[in-house]
Amino acid sequence: MSRTAQDVLEFDGLRELLRLRTTCASGRRAVNALEPGMERAALESAFALIREAAQWLRAGRELGFGALADPQGWLERIEGLGAALEPGEFLDVLSLLETxxxxxxxxxxxxxxxxxLAARAAALGDFRDAHRAIRRCVLPNGEISDAASATLGRIRVSITETRDTIQKSLKQILRARHAEAGEDYVTLRNDRFVIPVRAEHRRTIPGVVHGASATGQTIFLEPFETVEANNQLVQLADDEAAEIARILRELTGQLQIIHRPLRLAAETIAELDGVFARARFARDFDAAMPEFSATNELRLQGARHPGLEDKLRKENRSIVPMTLTLGGEERVLVISGPNTGGKTVVLKTTGIAALSAQSGIPVAAERAVLPLFDRVLVDIGDEQSIAADLSTFSAHMLNLKTMLQAATPNSLVLVDEMGTGTAPEEGAALAVALLDEFRAKNCIVLATTHHDRLKTYASTTPGVVNAAVEFDEVNLRPTFRLMVGVPGGSSGIAIAKRLGIATGIIERAQSLLTPESREAADLVAYLHRSRDELDRLQRQMTSERHALDEERKKLRTEWVERQHKRIKELEAQFAVMHKRFDENVARVVEAVKERELRAQVEKTTRRKMQDIRSEAREELHAAVVETISESQADLGIQAASPDAVSADRLQPGAKIRVRGFSKPVLLRRIDGSFAEIEAGPLRMKVALDEISGVEEAAPALQSSSPARRSAAMTKST
Incomplete structure (x- = not known):
């Protein structure tokens, strides 16, 4: 990707939106390092990580590293031979270890x-030993602890004792000479303890002068009797400094041993901060994780330029998303429409989507399907012509020449105002020839234009598609909506009228238009009206389909409830009949007085009762099936019957789906074109074509043939 493309498409502005969502300096550096690449596996891995981070955020949690001090400086310093970090730097090291x-x-x-995310975190080293060593040696205020070494502890005890001895001696001298107020204290000069003495009394106390006050009236004197103790204190201070330096070198040496794990930890934390910054960006801008097309398809749905969207948000305005599809045979899009209508925004939005996707950044769109481009080639704006002291036309031609030389079938080409800067006829002819050359290279091309010839070219050339940025002819202002499939009008006169150009001038300009121009403008307006009507009808159809689906769901729910209620009623009726029948049989048997005859009557009656029960149950089942079938017919459910289930899958004992039943039922046996099923307490027969699927195959124990299964059931009865 060229640096120019990134500059023109405002890629660093996108990185700035990410930087604002990082929480530490190393995370910001990780964002700064994001560059477009072409390694699909690496990009898909990055987006998988961002998806998990987004899932973490959706759960209402955060992950920040605001307490992490920037590790870059001390990580570089410990690479040097004999390096020693400062005590304060060890506190920065601690922040990394603790994070x-x-x-x-x-x-x-x-x-x-x-x-x-867990795999990334698990790869972080175990730094508990280093953490304990630093905590033992460095206090939270950045000073070295007395416990850092036994030698340091002894030195500091000696320093305290020597200091106390010196101060005690000096205070005795002050008391002995009855020092005046303002001269009765001990102070330090040149790292040695001294006392203040008025200049005229200099010779009353033998000693070494270490300085004087600003007025010269007071000198600071070290009495000879404390010189040796002060010398000893200075030596102890040097010993302390040497021991601290040794401790710092030793601690730094321990860090040098684990330098690579430390650097890996810093890089992992920086990576995760960058990942969560991109997840926050995806949340804040409703951005999508892109899909990478293997067929060079470019599909953007509801896409927005994040930089423009951020700017409009700050102005309490909303952005108009765009949708477009290119790929396959159609690889060139010619965009026309009025100035200030958003044509250039379409180019920049497409370009920034490509750069985003290939940099591991979610795309500000509802959905984004993109090829992996080897180059994004742009010709937008006049900055280069100003800098190079070229005319606009010459600058564009030189840029297009370079783009043609660099373009490949895997390139994205974005050209703004193609063919401008020279005579309209020549410019249009050049634009057509250039587009043909890019088309021959099989690039994906988006070009904006005002030339009617390019609109005609797009309408008549295979693989080239017209698109328009919509202009509201009623309110005389652009809507910024992209309409693919129709050309756009320049609407120059309409815009001039809206901007307040005198009515007479507007009317004169309209009269000077050629009949062909007026016809072309009328045709474009007609196409736009037709497109609007088509969009309206499509929205209406979608709304009506949604309403119909909701109504169907409601009716189906009501139908299921009615069937459950009807089945319960039939079961209750059957139970009442069964009870009455048992009572009648009992009375008949009881009426027979003779024992043998009574036993025979009871046996015969029970056999008859079994037959009558079976017949009654069959009648109940038939009533249920008839009720269900009638209700299904009312809902038109039979019209959508599924394909028949293969016979070899319909084995007794299988759990099957039967239309009209909300849950799977048990298949008991197959009887010709009917199946006997068991649904709770009910057994019934249903036609085989009522079976919509097998939910659970029959157990191995019950996988015998239908004939054997039927025989076994008969024997058991």
């Missing part, structure tokens, strides 16, 4: 739900 430990713990508990 790494916190991350490991955080995602250890979430490994099942956030597999990729």
């Amino acid at each position: 790494a430990g916190w991350l490991r713990q955080q995602f250890r508990e979430e490994a099942m739900n956030f597999r990729l």
Whole structure:
């Protein structure tokens, strides 16, 4: 990707939106390093990680590294031979070690739900030993602890004792000479303890002068009797500094041993901060994770330029999303329409979507399907012509020449105002020839124009498609909506009228238009009206289809409830009949007095009762099936019957789906073109074509043939 393309398409503005969503300096550097690439596996891996981060954010959680001090400086310093970090830098090291430990713990508990994030965190080193060593040596205020070494502890005890001895001696001298107010204190000069003495009393106390006050009236004197103790204190201070330096070198040496894990931890935290910045961007801008097309298809649905959207938000305005599809045979889009109508925004939105996707940044769109472009070639704006002292036309031609030389079948070409800057006829002819050349190279091309000849070219050339940015002819202002499939009018006179050009001038301009121009404008207006009507009808159809689906769902729910209620009523009726029949049989048997005859009557009666029960149950089943069939016919459910289920799958014992039943039922046996099923307490026969599927195959124990299964059932009865 050329640096020019990134500049023109405002790619760094996109990175700035990400930088604002980082939480640490290393995360900002990670965002700055984002560049377009072509490694599909690496990009898909990055987006998988961003998806998990977005899922984390959707759960109402955050992940920030605001407490992390920038590790870049000390990581570079410890690479040097004999390096020694300063005490304050060790506090920065601690912030990295503690952040790494916190991350490991955080995602250890979430490994099942956030597999990729947990894997990153698990790769962080275990720095507990280094953490303990630094904590033992460096205090929270950045000073070296007395416990850093036994030697340092002894030196500091000696320093305290020597200092106390010196101060005690000096205070005795002050008391002995009855020092006046303002001269009765001990102070330091040149790292040695001294006392203030008035200049005229200089010779009353033998000692070494270490300075005087600003007025010269007071000198600061070190009495000879404390010189040796002060010398000892200076030596102890040097010993302390040497021991601290040794401790710092030793600690730094421990860090040098784990330098690579430390750098990996810093890089991982920077990566995760960048990942969560991109996830926050996706949340804030409703951005999508792109799909990479294997067939060079470019499909953007509801796409927006994030930089423009951010600017409009700050002005309490909303952006108009765009939708377009290119690929296959149609690889060139010619966009026409009025100035200030948004043609250039279409180019920049498409370009920034490509750069975003190939940099591992979610695309500001509802959906984005993009090829992996090897180059994004742009000719937008006049900045280069101004800098190079060229005419606009010459600058565009030189840029287009370079683009033609660089273009490949995997390139995205974006050209603004193609063919401008020279005579309209020549410019249009050049534009057609250039588009033909890009088309021959099989690039995906988006070009904007005002030339009617290019609109005609797009309408008559295979693989080239017209598009328009819509202009509201009633309110005389652009709507910024992209309409693919129709050319746009320039609407120059209409815009001039809206901007307040005198009516007479507007009417004169309209009269000077050629009949062909007026006819072309009328045709474009007609196409736009037709497109608007088509869009309206499509929206209406979608709305009506949605309403119909909702009504069908409602009717189906009501139907199922009615069937359950009807089945329960039939079951209740059957239970009442069964009870009455049993009572009548009991009375008949009881009426027979003779024992043998009574036993025979009871046996015969029970056999008859079994037959009558079966007949009654069959009648109940038939009534249920008839009720269900009638209700299905009312809803038109039979019209959508599925394909028949293969006979070899319909084995007794299988759980099957039967139309009209909300849950799977048990298949008991096959009887010709009917199947006997069991649904709760009910058994019934249904036609085989009522079976819509097999939910659960028959158990191995019940996988015998239908004939054997039927025989077994008969024997058991």
